[in-house]
Amino acid sequence: MRWNDLFADLEAQLQFGHWEAVEQDAAELTRGLWAELTLMDRLRGALGQRVRMVLADGRIQVIDLKAVGPAWVGGIDETSSVIILRDAILGIDTDLNRAVVPSRPLHAGPSVLAIYRALARRREPVQVVSRQGTTLAEGTIDRVGKDHIDMAMHARDEFRRSSSVQGWRIIPTDAIQLVRASPMGLDDIA
Numbered sequence: 001m002r003w004n005d006l007f008a009d010l011e012a013q014l015q016f017g018h019w020e021a022v023e024q025d026a027a028e029l030t031r032g033l034w035a036e037l038t039l040m041d042r043l044r045g046a047l048g049q050r051v052r053m054v055l056a057d058g059r060i061q062v063i064d065l066k067a068v069g070p071a072w073v074g075g076i077d078e079t080s081s082v083i084i085l086r087d088a089i090l091g092i093d094t095d096l097n098r099a100v101v102p103s104r105p106l107h108a109g110p111s112v113l114a115i116y117r118a119l120a121r122r123r124e125p126v127q128v129v130s131r132q133g134t135t136l137a138e139g140t141i142d143r144v145g146k147d148h149i150d151m152a153m154h155a156r157d158e159f160r161r162s163s164s165v166q167g168w169r170i171i172p173t174d175a176i177q178l179v180r181a182s183p184m185g186l187d188d189i190a
Helices: 002-036 039-044 112-122
Strands: 050-055 060-068 072-076 081-085 089-092 125-130 135-144 148-153 167-172 176-181
Touching: 039 060, 039 089, 060 081, 072 112, 081 112, 112 135, 112 176, 135 167
Parallel strands: none
Antiparallel strands: 050 060, 050 089, 060 072, 072 081, 081 176, 125 135, 125 176, 135 148, 148 167
16 A cells, blocks of 8 residues: 555656646747747737827827738727837837737738828828827828828818918928828728
8 A cells, every 4th residue: 555655646746747847848938939029919919909009209099900010000099090100109008918919920011111102192181290299291192212201281181282282391201100191091001
């Protein structure tokens, strides 16, 4: 009887030790997977959710997340569609731990310049907001360069007509925090 107890105890210790090693391996694998994820991957896992972000100008932007690109996010807030640049996001106040993280990291997708070009093609009136939170321009994006956009400035509630254009502005893309369009403006672009 004593031998049976001894062998049972040794077997239990062996199984516990094996299980502990499996748990350690799983924890290390999980840490390795997390080390490969970018913020954009985490946000992609939250598509369809309401996300609360702290932006470069210090304000809080809440959007229903609709699209995530390599360096931008798109969604709808209480008034309009917005494209927010990754570099303008200083923090996320939404718990992304429950988001389903995509199985593959995001390496491709339309660039923010491609989004700007689509807005220009559609002649969509937009508001361009700087990293300091000021409106840089309202109107229509006329052209998109490698590192800048050309804006025809006019009221956002007017179509771009030569009679409504009040001037032009060239805006470096690295000065932009977000671009705001009508609620329907980004639906089939992003």
